[in-house]
Amino acid sequence: ETGVTQSPTHLIKTRGQQVTLRCSSQSGHNTVSWYQQALGQGPQFIFQYYREEENGRGNFPPRFSGLQFPNYSSELNVNALELDDSALYLCASRQPGQGDYGYTFGSGTRLTVV
């Protein structure tokens, strides 16, 4: 149990559809980041939220969007799914005052686009 819970664990979607992935962080974790991990690759940064506002974004198109809620949960939304979006999606969160090493990762959602 890492304290960061992601749902669902697995998901299959059709190309062109939309998907919402969810992350529930520990209480007090007001910084959350999302990463995409393709098979055989390292995780790639999608974006980060701090106090419900996006404060950093990687090289991902606008069809990747997110939300962070006051209860320390967050969402990753992907529109117009493409086959290359098939990957493990990880969220990571930390408490204020923790150093860079304070991030806790969830186990991820495995998304398959067919």
Add this chain to the structure above:
Amino acid sequence: GQNIDQPTEMTATEGAIVQINCTYQTSGFNGLFWYQQHAGEAPTFLSYNVLDGLEEKGRFSSFLSRSKGYSYLLLKELQMKDSASYLCAIWAGNQFYFGTGTSLTVIP
């Protein structure tokens, strides 16, 4: 990008020592991290270097040389449960830049 390179796969024997290398090309970063990731599980934090030198945490140690653009993770007294992917990552600009990971297989 940060051009982080790691070997793709390594195999080592139970009880032995293994060193996983990581090289990078970047103009600046806050720290270099090592994570362990078992298949289908979350990456878990192993070690963290800010300054040059060796950081030791039990069976795991990590070394950083900023001038050489080089880090390594040393695993001692290997156990079967150490079979996993090991991710080298740089923290810069409020995000992690990960390498592709090294898949370590520990054999009896």
